[in-house]
Amino acid sequence: MSSWRASVRWSRQSAARSFQAIRTSGLHNQTTEDERL
Structure with a gap:
């Protein structure tokens, strides 16, 4: 049951x-950040 907790912790990190x-x-490339989103 602790596996899902580890996965949640990993996903948060x-x-x-x-x-x-x-x-x-984004500080260096504002256009790249917009393209990712």
Whole structure:
């Protein structure tokens, strides 16, 4: 039953990483961020 908790924790971490990456890349490239969304 702890496997789903681990998956949720991993998904949250990956989402936070991707969000930070999009933020940092957005500072350099605003067009790239718009294309991703």
